[in-house]
Amino acid sequence: MRLRAVAIASAALVTLSLTIAVPARAAAESITASEVPSPLRVAAEAAPFSVVTPFASGTTRLYGASRIETAIATSKRYQPNVPVAFVATAGNFPDALSAAAAAAALGGPLLLTPPAALPSNVLAEIKRLQPARIFVVGGTGVVSENVAKTLRGVAPTQRLGGADRYSTGLAIVRAAFSSSAHAIIATGRSFPDALAATGAAGTTAAPVILVDGARPSIPSATMQALARLGVTSVGIAGGTGVVPIGFEAQLRKAGYEVTRYGGSDRYDTAAIVNRAYFPSGASTVFLATGVNFPDALAGAALAGRLGAPMFITTPGCTPGVIREAVADLGAAARVVMGGPSVVSDVAAQNLGCLTASTPGISGSAIVGRTLTASEGKWSSGTSFSYQWFANGTAVSGATGRSFAVTTAHVNKRISVRVTGTKPGYVTVSRTSAATAAVPYPSRTSPAGSYTCPAWAPIKGNASSMIYHVPGGQFYEVTNPEECFRTEAAAVAAGYRKSKR
Numbered sequence: 001m002r003l004r005a006v007a008i009a010s011a012a013l014v015t016l017s018l019t020i021a022v023p024a025r026a027a028a029e030s031i032t033a034s035e036v037p038s039p040l041r042v043a044a045e046a047a048p049f050s051v052v053t054p055f056a057s058g059t060t061r062l063y064g065a066s067r068i069e070t071a072i073a074t075s076k077r078y079q080p081n082v083p084v085a086f087v088a089t090a091g092n093f094p095d096a097l098s099a100a101a102a103a104a105a106l107g108g109p110l111l112l113t114p115p116a117a118l119p120s121n122v123l124a125e126i127k128r129l130q131p132a133r134i135f136v137v138g139g140t141g142v143v144s145e146n147v148a149k150t151l152r153g154v155a156p157t158q159r160l161g162g163a164d165r166y167s168t169g170l171a172i173v174r175a176a177f178s179s180s181a182h183a184i185i186a187t188g189r190s191f192p193d194a195l196a197a198t199g200a201a202g203t204t205a206a207p208v209i210l211v212d213g214a215r216p217s218i219p220s221a222t223m224q225a226l227a228r229l230g231v232t233s234v235g236i237a238g239g240t241g242v243v244p245i246g247f248e249a250q251l252r253k254a255g256y257e258v259t260r261y262g263g264s265d266r267y268d269t270a271a272i273v274n275r276a277y278f279p280s281g282a283s284t285v286f287l288a289t290g291v292n293f294p295d296a297l298a299g300a301a302l303a304g305r306l307g308a309p310m311f312i313t314t315p316g317c318t319p320g321v322i323r324e325a326v327a328d329l330g331a332a333a334r335v336v337m338g339g340p341s342v343v344s345d346v347a348a349q350n351l352g353c354l355t356a357s358t359p360g361i362s363g364s365a366i367v368g369r370t371l372t373a374s375e376g377k378w379s380s381g382t383s384f385s386y387q388w389f390a391n392g393t394a395v396s397g398a399t400g401r402s403f404a405v406t407t408a409h410v411n412k413r414i415s416v417r418v419t420g421t422k423p424g425y426v427t428v429s430r431t432s433a434a435t436a437a438v439p440y441p442s443r444t445s446p447a448g449s450y451t452c453p454a455w456a457p458i459k460g461n462a463s464s465m466i467y468h469v470p471g472g473q474f475y476e477v478t479n480p481e482e483c484f485r486t487e488a489a490a491v492a493a494g495y496r497k498s499k500r
Contacts (some may be wrong), residue, residue: 014057022208039394046109049080050107052305055284055333059348063339067294068112070338071301074298080130084108086301087122087151088137089115092166093293094190094210095138101184101201101208102135104304110297112289114140118150131155134429135175137169165208170225173207177229182206183234185251187213187242192312195300196270197237199286200277202304213242218250226256233257235272239264263321267289267312271325282329284308287348288337289315295338299366303335313347317426320379323352327424351426355379358432359418365435367455368444371403373416373432382420389415389431407455408440442489450476452483458490459483466498 025385062077064070067090074086079345086103088096102109108131111122128133133156136148138163153325160175162168165188184201186194188210201208209225211218224233234251236243239262249343251258261276262267267290286303288296290312303310309329311322326334327350336348359378363369369488375385386448388398389413395403403414413434440455447453459468467490468475484490 014110016137023113050082050305052302053077053163054080055335057332059334059336061336061339061348063295063342064300068114068119068122068232069299071110071112073239074302075111075125076378077130078109078129078455079303080128082129082131084133084135085129085131085155086110086135086137087113087118087143087147088297089113089128089329090294091115092142094188095142095295096166096297097188097191097194097198098165098169098172098208098210099135099137099160099366100198101206102172103301104198104202105176105205105207106299107305110301112294112297113147115331116144116146118147122144123150123154126151126154135157135160135172137172139160139163162341163328164221164274166212167221169177169201169210169219173209173225173229175330177207180204180206180229180231182233182235183226183231184208184237185211185247186237187211187241189213189242190266191267191296192290193238193269193273194314195288195293195296196273196310197235199303199308199310200235200237200273200298203277203307208237209460211243213244213247216246217248224478226254231256233259234262235273235276236262238262238269251299255500262478267314267319269311270312270322271321273313274329275325278309278329282309282331283308283330285326285331286310286335286337286348287313287318287326289313289342291315291376292342295342299335299337303439308335313343315342316344316346316355317353318347318350320352320355320425322493323424326350347425350424352379352422354382354420354425354428356420356428356430359428361414361432361435364440365405365409365414366440367405367407367410368441369405369440371405371414371416371435373401373403373418375418375420376430378420379422379425382422382425385419387419389417389434392434397433401446405438407440409454410440411437413437440485441487443484446480446483449463451481452480456483456485458485458487458493460490460493465495467495472498474498 006084031295061342062073064073084106085108086099089100104360134151134155134157136143136159160171162171182204184197186197197208206323234256261273287298336343360374361371363371388403401407415434419429419433457470459478462481466477
């Protein structure tokens with residue numbers, strides 16, 4: 001698949017469209033999936049280009065006190081006189097995800113709103129942007145007519161909506177893309193795969209089309225949209241659990257070149273998508289939480305506009321596959337969507353999450369025995385250090401993988417803390433479950449010549465299989481081969497008691 005060639009061809013189409021004049025429609029027009037303006041019409045009424053303030057090297061956070069304010073902070077990277085602005089609901093992700101790739105292709109930001117009324121700060125930002133046209137995404141049930149009416153006071157405003165998230169998505173695609181050799185398909189039931197696909201779509205000027213994997217097949221309307229665009233190759237973002245193998249077969253049968261980019265989870269999929277679509281690296285990468293959608297939506301539109309990859313992360317650290325993919329791209333600038341409570345400073349630094357297991361302890365926790373820490377499964381290349389505990393108190397000097405149990409530990413429960421370190425990853429410590437309370441053994445070796453430990457005073461003479469108790473006639477002159485804690489233990493070992 002010639003992704004770069006697709007990008008150049010599609011970008012040329014958008015550039016050409018900026019110079020073609022066509023009649024404008026009424027400012028109050030509502031657009032549905034069956035009747036939408038072409039990008040030629042949109043571009044004719046637009047400014048010749050949009051300017052995005054570049055990101056400096058290092059880490060830049062884009063965030064506000066809410067998802068709406070985060071979108072505003074992202075929008076402020078655009079200079080005034082943008083061709084378009086998209087406004088979608090802040091309450092759910094599908095409409096905004098579909099709009100993100102369209103906003104990227106047409107050169108405008110994506111802003112969010114509650115359903116009933118447009119917030120004053122969003123209105124102020126749209127006025128600052130001075131868009132040539134505004135698209136309201138979704139039906140009146142998700143973005144009210146009151147919002148659309150307010151926006152019409154700023155610029156010609158049109159609604160892109162359908163009966164559900166999928167038909168709304170097709171309306172958006174029809175509005176923003178008159179043709180594209182490539183398209184990316186992702187599930188509309190969750191946000192992470194489509195989010196990662198949006199940055200990839202930006203580098204190829206391609207649409208992201210949402211599908212419902214619970215359906216038996218790709219709907220005819222989606223197949224018709226691919227045909228109308230002139231698509232020749234399709235990327236599938238996600239595994240067969242979200243975009244079924246039957247969908248892939250259906251696309252192949254229709255003559256499309258299909259490549260699936262699916263991993264074991266959302267993070268693996270995002271890494272695979274971005275590695276595929278950015279083989280030569282990137283100057284800027286975006287990072288957003290993979291746990292929730294709001295902060296990432298506006299960032300996806302900006303990432304797509306810049307042709308930058310969009311990665312997702314856990315709040316506390318970046319999953320290993322993401323960490324390695326981001327590092328391999330070698331981007332000088334990293335844009336983090338959301339505040340530290342959403343994407344921690346550690347994750348923003350691209351410090352990876354170590355795969356870590358709770359350690360175990362092998363061996364018997366009995367005086368005189370040796371215990372060994374079993375680390376479990378950790379990330380490859382992890383180095384380990386150890387600290388042993390008795391009743392929760394660190395044992396001085398007990399920092400090796402093995403631990404000798406002594407009389408000092410009798411009636412105490414032993415545990416071990418394993419700490420894993422790996423360059424570029426967050427250091428992790430895991431502590432094992434504690435053993436049972438340490439007992440004395442029933443038998444043991446002598447403490448020295450003619451001497452048994454105080455806790456195992458009974459002397460055993462192995463040559464005669466006779467044991468001697470303290471106070472017996474021959475006790476002091478017996479040099480034991482082994483010592484017993486009780487007479488019962490000696491008898492159990494096959495010894496008989498001395499008669500004197």
